[in-house]
Amino acid sequence: MEDERKNGAYGTPQKYDPTFKGPIYNRGCTDVICCVFLLLAIVGYVAVGIIAWTHGDPRKVIYPTDSRGEFCGQKGTKNENKPYLFYFNIVKCASPLVLLEFQCPTPQICVEKCPDRYLTYLNARSSRDFEYYKQFCVPGFKDNKGVAEVLRDGDCPAVLIPSKPLARRCFPAIHAHKGVLMVGNETTYEDGHGSRKNITDLVEGAKKANGVLEARQLAMRIFEDYTVSWYWIIIGLVIAMAMSLLFIILLRFLAGIMVWVMIIMVILVLGYGIFHCYMEYSRLRGEAGSDVSLVDLGFQTDFRVYLHLRQTWLAFMIILSILEVIIILLLIFLRKRILIAIALIKEASRAVGYVMCSLLYPLVTFFLLCLCIAYWASTAVFLSTSNEAVYKIFDDSSCSLTAKTCNPETFPSSNESRLCPNARCQFAFYGGESGYHRALLGLQIFNAFMFFWLANFVLALGQVTLAGAFASYYWALRKPDDLPAFPLFSAFGRALRYHTGSLAFGALILAIVQIIRVILEYLDQRLKAAENKFAKCLMTCLKCCFWCLEKFIKFLNRNAYIMIAIYGTNFCTSARNAFFLLMRNIIRVAVLDKVTDFLFLLGKLLIVGSVGILAFFFFTHRIRIVQDTAPPLNYYWVPILTVIVGSYLIAHGFFSVYGMCVDTLFLCFCEDLERNDGSQERPYFMSPELRDILLKGSAEEGKRAEAEE
Numbered sequence: 225m226e227d228e229r230k231n232g233a234y235g236t237p238q239k240y241d242p243t244f245k246g247p248i249y250n251r252g253c254t255d256v257i258c259c260v261f262l263l264l265a266i267v268g269y270v271a272v273g274i275i276a277w278t279h280g281d282p283r284k285v286i287y288p289t290d291s292r293g294e295f296c297g298q299k300g301t302k303n304e305n306k307p308y309l310f311y312f313n314i315v316k317c318a319s320p321l322v323l324l325e326f327q328c329p330t331p332q333i334c335v336e337k338c339p340d341r342y343l344t345y346l347n348a349r350s351s352r353d354f355e356y357y358k359q360f361c362v363p364g365f366k367d368n369k370g371v372a373e374v375l376r377d378g379d380c381p382a383v384l385i386p387s388k389p390l391a392r393r394c395f396p397a398i399h400a401h402k403g404v405l406m407v408g409n410e411t412t413y414e415d416g417h418g419s420r421k422n423i424t425d426l427v428e429g430a431k432k433a434n435g436v437l438e439a440r441q442l443a444m445r446i447f448e449d450y451t452v453s454w455y456w457i458i459i460g461l462v463i464a465m466a467m468s469l470l471f472i473i474l475l476r477f478l479a480g481i482m483v484w485v486m487i488i489m490v491i492l493v494l495g496y497g498i499f500h501c502y503m504e505y506s507r508l509r510g511e512a513g514s515d516v517s518l519v520d521l522g523f524q525t526d527f528r529v530y531l532h533l534r535q536t537w538l539a540f541m542i543i544l545s546i547l548e549v550i551i552i553l554l555l556i557f558l559r560k561r562i563l564i565a566i567a568l569i570k571e572a573s574r575a576v577g578y579v580m581c582s583l584l585y586p587l588v589t590f591f592l593l594c595l596c597i598a599y600w601a602s603t604a605v606f607l608s609t610s611n612e613a614v615y616k617i618f619d620d621s622s623c624s625l626t627a628k629t630c631n632p633e634t635f636p637s638s639n640e641s642r643l644c645p646n647a648r649c650q651f652a653f654y655g656g657e658s659g660y661h662r663a664l665l666g667l668q669i670f671n672a673f674m675f676f677w678l679a680n681f682v683l684a685l686g687q688v689t690l691a692g693a694f695a696s697y698y699w700a701l702r703k704p705d706d707l708p709a710f711p712l713f714s715a716f717g718r719a720l721r722y723h724t725g726s727l728a729f730g731a732l733i734l735a736i737v738q739i740i741r742v743i744l745e746y747l748d749q750r751l752k753a754a755e756n757k758f759a760k761c762l763m764t765c766l767k768c769c770f771w772c773l774e775k776f777i778k779f780l781n782r783n784a785y786i787m788i789a790i791y792g793t794n795f796c797t798s799a800r801n802a803f804f805l806l807m808r809n810i811i812r813v814a815v816l817d818k819v820t821d822f823l824f825l826l827g828k829l830l831i832v833g834s835v836g837i838l839a840f841f842f843f844t845h846r847i848r849i850v851q852d853t854a855p856p857l858n859y860y861w862v863p864i865l866t867v868i869v870g871s872y873l874i875a876h877g878f879f880s881v882y883g884m885c886v887d888t889l890f891l892c893f894c895e896d897l898e899r900n901d902g903s904q905e906r907p908y909f910m911s912p913e914l915r916d917i918l919l920k921g922s923a924e925e926g927k928r929a930e931a932e933e
């Protein structure tokens with residue numbers, strides 16, 4: 225391989241150029257065609273958004289809909305003070321029709337509050353409770369019919385059952401008392417036709433109805449946890465941001481010490497995690513039910529149940545132990561390479577110190593990504609709610625017109641009403657048969673594709689900007705005197721003015737791969753029910769291949785953007801030059817690049833682990849800042865996971881600046897070795913400290929590689 229590099233198998237090494245002083249300022253626009261495509265795509269994306277916002281109605285997601293297609297609890301409507309949806313016969317919600325059309329084949333009305341007592345229509349009509357009962361009848365109900373006619377026409381429910389609101393819908397308040405299932409204080413109920421039935425029948429029907437909305441129930445409980453813990457989550461994220469900023473500042477002045485402190489702290493944090501898991505595992509010994517296996521327990525929406533099992537803590541302990549052993553072994557075998565990587569991190573710290581505003585640039589990337597996410601999410605919601613209300617005929621008897629579409633305004637006088645006297649024209653679902661409605665799936669795919677394209681473009685813009693600023697630092701012969709004024713803003717301006725097309729090109733390639741992965745995931749979900757093993761194997765292979773392809777493209781794009789920032793060449797030329805440069809220095813890549821990535825990963829784990837442990841002890845009431853500060857929660861893992869994920873994203877944002885700086889300095893170092901020889905006529909641009917340890921480390925790795933060959 226060494227001979228191949230010398231003979232130019234991976235391109236021609238750079239020649240000495242006395243005029244080259246870093247990022248080229250006299251450059252031209254690159255990949256103009258792709259820039260035009262991006263602008264046209266953005267115009268089309270805006271048009272899709274306008275169409276979606278014109279036809280969509282997000283209220284369909286937020287508010288339940290009654291049998292007339294009217295929203296419950298919507299301000300400015302006649303149902304403004306009626307936020308809950310009441311089902312006349314909840315048992316019918318167990319029908320397979322619910323799974324197909326998400327609408328129960330029973331009358332539904334909006335009510336101010338759910339029933340709080342057991343009452344039949346027959347009993348209520350002959351008592352003082354009739355005024356209370358009438359609020360659960362259809363709007364405008366008048367008591368001028370017989371009992372049979374009222375129940376036949378579906379004007380009132382046959383029976384009221386004590387209910388509780390769930391996701392703005394009234395469901396029976398089922399509970400157990402001494403092993404007996406009850407609704408309110410009843411173990412049986414009257415079906416409205418004079419016969420009494422066991423509550424178990426109602427329970428089974430209600431369970432099936434609840435199963436349709438089980439995911440929504442979980443989502444609502446999670447949402448409730450967020451509403452009472454959001455400020456504590458923000459405090460946790462602020463702590464993570466402060467720790468990340470403090471770590472980066474200390475890294476600027478104490479890079480070597482901070483890296484070793486980081487390594488030791490990660491080992492200690494993992495060690496404490498292992499100790500805590502062992503203590504919980506030992507504490508549960510002998511407790512009733514703690515020896516139940518995870519397989520026997522199955523999936524439970526209340527994740528706290530798993531923490532009462534010894535097997536859970538044993539699994540956590542094994543995972544942390546394996547991670548601890550892997551990190552220790554890597555540190556032992558990479559100890560010399562870590563010293564070299566620390567030197568590169570020290571140089572990166574000096575570069576960041578001279579371009580301090582680079583630490584704030586992740587906020588710009590974060591803001592632009594938030595805009596992309598907000599536009600994508602709002603467009604997706606409006607597209608998914610841009611269907612029209614579809615009404616269908618519902619009939620409990622064997623009517624041939626059942627499930628046919630109808631018009632609720634003309635249905636009472638229509639021929640269908642005469643053919644099926646007991647039928648009702650009721651809201652069924654949201655849909656449509658127009659060309660726009662048939663194109664909704666394609667518009668959703670276009671929406672997702674544009675999100676990937678624009679998000680990758682924003683990330684690419686940040687990488688080119690940081691690379692241009694840090695390259696200006698490296699190629700300054702007398703640091704920091706030769707460093708240009710405002711290097712970050714200059715790099716940002718060059719990227720937008722000259723290389724929007726190149727950034728769009730790289731982002732487009734990555735977006736195509738990502739949208740293909742999304743489609744594969746969608747197809748995989750559709751094929752899960754199939755028993756075709758070949759199709760499943762093929763799908764798994766495709767998903768694996770495209771995952772690897774995405775990782776490779778991200779790596780290639782990152783280095784191509786560095787070359788674009790330095791030389792101003794188009795995307796393909798920059799990608800080729802970066803790839804060949806890395807291949808000509810493949811040993812140094814193995815020595816430095818991945819080791820520094822490993823060290824930065826340890827830094828992220830340290831911050832995330834510290835904040836995660838603090839959040840765990842706080843939300844589980846193990847520690848208290850002041851008296852009773854932790855709010856009561858349905859699932860305490862909700863804020864803990866949110867804090868952990870948010871802390872990782874914050875730490876990743878700060879460390880990404882250092883990561884981009886290290887990658888830029890590394891490519892510049894490889895270029896510097898090819899252009900110059902360290903003599904007075906062709907001096908190196910790297911600092912003396914970096915030159916001594918990098919050249920010495922690279923020479924040792926080269927000798928080791930030659931000895932192995």
